[in-house]
Amino acid sequence: MxxxxxxxxxxxxxxxxxxxxxxxxxxxxxxxxxxxxxxxxxxxxxxxxxxxxxxxxxxxxxxxxxFTSVANMQLFLNETYDRINTENDIQVSSLLTDEVAIGSGLTVNDTQRFFMVSTNGFAGNIWNTHYNLINYCNRLIRGAALYTPTAAELPAYNSILAQTKALRAFAHFQLLTYFSTDLSNDMAPGVMIVDFVPSINEDAPRSTTGEVFEFIESDLDYAEANLISPTGANAYKFVNNNFIKSFRARMYLYRKNYAQALVYANDVIATSGRSLSTSTVSVANFPATSSAIVPQGTGTGSTTINIDPGATFPIQRALYQVDQWVSATSPVYRKMWVDADQGEILFALDRPINKINFSSRYNTNGSYLTGGPLYDMGRTLFNLYTNPLGGGAEDFRRWCFVDRSASISTTPGTATRTGEVIVIDKYPGKSGGHTANDLKVFRLSEIYFIKAECLVRSGDLVGAANLIRQVRQARSYTGGVVPLPVYSNVTSAIADILLERRKELSFEGHRYIDLKRLGVDASVSGTDRYAQDAVNSSATSPVNISNGDYRFTLPIPQSEINVNALSQNPGY
Structure with missing residues (x-):
């Protein structure tokens, strides 16, 4: 003993x-x-x-x-919200696709080399953090059963349980997203359904994907029927009606239930109260007037660096500290990424300063050249942002997602790791903190993409093209009228949706599952990593992986298999 x-x-x-x-x-x-x-x-x-x-x-x-009062239940729910964790989900999606290259502040990373085994730390962390959230939810549900609310307390009591069950459903869905071999196949191996507080000696079997989705649907039905949607400036950081509808839209899309996904996408667009965040910049001659161009380096692979002439370090901080970038006339899209405006966000995870500094996953001390970049933006992704949107429109994401201090090589094919450093600036920090940002889980632009994909599946290629054009128009900082895309067939339409999802939803945890879902339908070969972004190229460490590769499903952690006798996913 x-x-x-x-x-x-x-x-x-x-x-x-x-x-x-x-x-x-x-x-x-x-x-x-x-x-x-x-x-x-x-x-x-x-x-x-x-x-x-x-x-x-x-x-x-x-x-x-x-659990002796509704107030105590609320306190426990507040702690349960703190258990929501998508940080590992986002980063593994970056590492296992074409979003990042190894930065100047890091030597090597096995996951970025596509070297995946059953003891992979990112896979283990995704598994553990979501089951940790599930455990908190189950403890709250079990504890709530010990208290009988008064008639006056009952709505608040039920709403707490509604939020709890919605979070439990979300955690199970995230687990399915990464560990199920096929989200559209009800008989595919899923994950453990845990709707109780297990003792140390209790095991839970691995359910089928269909069984897990049935459980998720049950939790969401309860949440939808009992939720008191929060109000106020920070309501979007709690389970709300937009969360449930957006969740369902994404879930049905992944399940290939396009009719239901379209219903919820239309509902969100019509009733969310949000609109696509605009990117129009009012600064004269932007971006030329906001920095000086200073040459650096000589010979092959020489680079230029943009330096703010009025600052002691690169302009990165200026994009949200200078008044012109946080004023009433500043681009809402930029203010959204520095947590100065809700913009088009439907649900975000609250990450105040000095709590969880997610930006440090990409840049050690801050998203600027001297901030210790661990991962650079992949060159093929950067090239997409430099392409005009058409009709005289230029893509603001080039300046919103890439720091102005970035070192951009004129000859990227021969540039060294330190000769080209494309600094990721999608998580630039917020006022008072260089590395803290809220994590955006559902945004309206994703809902536009969901609707567009559903329209393509039903044969409405023009309707889908119009939705993609609206998102691109919202990302133009120069004005101009973005032309309507022309899709000759379903394949070209899906390919364009996948392209726009890649640009818009980068570093938010989507690319990995998007390639798994849409790679074949879009007729793309798999990941699209630039050769120089690979740590090395060999049979065991390829530059890219192809459609259908077993690594598009994560391994069940070996430690879980050892203690719970779960079956492993194919290939591991």
């Missing part, structure tokens, strides 16, 4: 860094989660007892003592 307790204590200590002091105060010794999730009860008992085998302590804060 003592050895068993000591072994479990080691598991507890190894996971403590994932939890905050408030969580410990709220749930103290009662948090337990499947296998490797922290067993707070054991930790507290072992540290506070004279007898390590004495489990029950006087005055302990268990479920019955905690």
């Amino acid at each position: 003592i050895l068993r307790l000591l072994k479990l204590l080691q598991l507890v200590i190894s996971q403590l860094q994932n939890y905050t002091l408030l969580e410990l105060m709220l749930i103290f010794k009662n948090i337990k989660m499947k296998k490797r999730i922290v067993l707070f009860s054991l930790f507290v008992t072992l540290l506070s007892c004279n007898d390590a085998l004495e489990i029950v302590q006087k005055g302990e804060l268990n479920d019955a003592a905690l």
